Amino acid sequence: MKRIAALLKSDPSMQEITVKGWVRSFRNDRFIAVNDGSTIHNLQCVVDPETMDRELLDQINIAAAVAVKGTLVESEGKGQRVELQASEVKVLAPADPEDVKKTVLSPKRHNLETLREQAHLRVRTNTFGAVMRVRAALSFAIHRYFQEQGFYQAHTPIITGSDAEGAGEMFRISTLDPKNPPLTDDGAIDYKKDFFGKESNLTVSGQLEAETYAMGLGQVYTFGPTFRAENSNTSRHLAEFWMIEPEVAFNDLQDNMDLAEDFIKDVIQYVMENCADDIDFLENRLTQEEKSKPQAERSPMPLKEKLEFVLKNNFKRVSYTEAIDILKNSKPNKKKKFQYLIEEWGADLQSEHERFLVEKHFKCPVILFDYPAKIKAFYMRLNDKDNEGRETVRAMDILFPGIGEIVGGSQREERYDVLKQKMDTMGIPEEELWWYLEMRKFGSVTHSGFGLGFERLVMFVTGMGNVRDVIPYPRTPGNAAF
Ligand code: 4AD
Ligand code: MG
Known part of the structure; x- marks a missing residue:
């Protein structure tokens, strides 16, 4: 599967392709901005709301994973060469908007401190x-x-x-039981009885x-x-x-x-x-x-x-x-x-x-x-x-x-x-x-x-x-x- 970074640089073609990624925004029941991690830019996917199921449209929320099938056409929008004229959209995995709001995935400027607290999600920000x-x-x-x-x-x-x-x-690594370590005759911890038979550390x-x-x-x-x-x-x-x-x-x-x-x-x-x-x-x-x-x-x-x-x-x-x-x-x-x-x-x-x-x-x-x-x-x-x-x-x-x-x-x-x-x-x-x-x-x-x-x-x-x-x-x- 071609990555969005490559698609955005390619010429419009009448061939049908599928892109998979995460929704960054969905406007007017028509424009889905999809990002697959390969570039800072989103691929605009244009859907026709008339032909789409309401239930499906309601699932196209920010952070949801989608697969969009369509053809790459010249874009009328500013700042992008191509967009995907979608013929089919599948929501591969939903994301509840109420839950998204509580995270750094919500579309607003988050400070770096907040982003650090959500290190598992921050890679999905620009x-x-x-x-x-x-x-x-x-x-x-x-x-x-x-x-x-x-x-x-x-x-x-x-x-x-x-x-x-x-x-x-150095960080010392030890396999000895801290509550009950083996002791030498002098009462010190006996590292000779550790995994490597001596003290060891992370480099x-x-x-x-x-x-x-x-x-x-x-x-x-x-x-x-x-x-x-x-x-x-x-x-x-x-x-x-x-x-x-x-x-x-x-x-x-x-x-x-x-x-x-x-x-x-x-x-x-x-x-x-x-x-x-x-x-x-x-x-x-x-x-x-x-x-x-x-x-x-x-x-x-x-x-x-x-x-x-x-x-x-x-x-x-x-x-x-x-x-x-x-x-x-x-x-x-x-x-x-x-x-x-x-x-x-x-x-x-x-x-x-x-x-x-x-x-x-x-x-x-x-x-x-x-x-x-x-x-x-x-x-x-x-x-x-x-x-x-x-x-x-x-x-x-x-x-x-x-x-x-x-x-x-x-x-x-x-x-x-x-x-x-x-x-x-x-x-x-x-x-x-x-x-x-x-x-x-x-x-x-x-x-x-x-x-x-x-x-x-x-x-x-x-x-x-x-x-x-x-x-x-x-x-x-x-x-x-x-
Ligand atoms: O100057 P340092 O301690 O040099 C050495 O470790 C030598 N053995 C290197 C060598 O000659 N092969 O560390 C090298 C570089 C520093 O200039 C700094 O850029 C980085 O490692 N560094 C750290 N970066 C992030 N967090 C720390 N705690 C760092 N300590 C050193
Ligand atoms: Mg140094």
């Missing part, structure tokens, strides 16, 4: 239909990009025994396993769910999110930046070309939303202009040390809403610092690199000390306007002794990561990779302001409903 189609297209574009560049997808495990980021933000990143695969297959990427038990209730953090992690043997930090920039531009370009109707819709939606905001908080660019801007301009590459100098020399803005000043080299950047750099200072995507070793993960490649004896690692974060950090990556520490020493000083247990360390004994070469937060990319491309609105069923602290 906004979520568009966002989820764009999300799916981005996912396809990501696979396409890496496959075309000769990468292999590596399926890294979801259940792991190790903490890839060393940040202690926070597939990077470490991907590195081992890059050492065999050369260029790999992961694309899977990752889990973080960080208690951050923000519009950018999820407890379950999807991450894309390429890992490339022989790439240094510069190569890594080149790859990340080329990759992001490619997938944005794909969506602009292939989801034009949805992007148009989302741009209009955003423009409406912006109107209700105070002038100062409005986005300076409409959605498509913003996406094109990213495609056309080089990401600005700035070292952490340079960024600190900029921040130190910047004045807090008049209203003192943000304090941009940073006193110390070595401090981690807060999101207001990042926003200042991207949105106020450079006004374009920024790649920050060479961060202080102390504030970054143990696996990053150590640089030689700088003139002032400070230690940095070959890390890079990509910061996007309105989003903040969208990518985190680095060149990896390939030297056995340096890595071992780093693990010791940072308290990373060798008994968990002996395999990661051992890999450094056998042809261990320069290699690099990064992680792109998929939902943050979807946010940027769709213009949605909250990460909860770009994933079907968001998981956040205190919320795993549905």
Whole structure:
């Protein structure tokens, strides 16, 4: 069966076809707008009320599922090429108008909060239909990009025994009876008696396993769910999110930046070309939303202009040390809403610092690199000390306007002794990561990779302001409903 997206682009034909979808509106007992999920647009189906049973007409309600048989003819209505001249309508599944009224399926503007409470129905609204189609297209574009560049997808495990980021933000999984767990002689829970014979967790990143695969297959990427038990209730953090992690043997930090920039531009370009109707819709939606905001908080660019801007301009590459100098020399803005000043080299950047750099200072995507070793993960490649004896690692974060950090990556520490020493000083247990360390004994070469937060990319491309609105069923602290 042809999808409505394809039918709307085709020419009128005298052939009889059937479309199946859900009723979006029914006017004057004559015009049924049917949507099958394939496009933001509805197919107008024109019925002749004279020839139709009253009982049937009464069942053609919003949200009901229908099958409409007819011929595709040139449309007299504005803004559509074709419409379906219906010869037969079947209501496949009814929807009670009184029940529909209580839900987000009712035809009025619902706020995003209400939509979140009905996550099982929201995909049937225009906004979520568009966002989820764009999300799916981005996912396809990501696979396409890496496959075309000769990468292999590596399926890294979801259940792991190790903490890839060393940040202690893992969800522990356990099959032990919480009311009556087995205890050790010291009275502690005995995880040796758990399913895996040890403590295990949901992965926070597939990077470490991907590195081992890059050492065999050369260029790999992961694309899977990752889990973080960080208690951050923000519009950018999820407890379950999807991450894309390429890992490339022989790439240094510069190569890594080149790859990340080329990759992001490619997938944005794909969506602009292939989801034009949805992007148009989302741009209009955003423009409406912006109107209700105070002038100062409005986005300076409409959605498509913003996406094109990213495609056309080089990401600005700035070292952490340079960024600190900029921040130190910047004045807090008049209203003192943000304090941009940073006193110390070595401090981690807060999101207001990042926003200042991207949105106020450079006004374009920024790649920050060479961060202080102390504030970054143990696996990053150590640089030689700088003139002032400070230690940095070959890390890079990509910061996007309105989003903040969208990518985190680095060149990896390939030297056995340096890595071992780093693990010791940072308290990373060798008994968990002996395999990661051992890999450094056998042809261990320069290699690099990064992680792109998929939902943050979807946010940027769709213009949605909250990460909860770009994933079907968001998981956040205190919320795993549905
Ligand atoms: O910077 P992060 O923590 O880096 C890593 O996990 C590395 N192992 C990646 C690598 O080098 N292979 O996370 C990478 C990206 C962030 O830049 C952000 O976009 C996203 O993942 N991210 C989250 N997205 C949504 N919710 C969260 N709680 C996120 N935490 C990180
Ligand atoms: Mg990070």
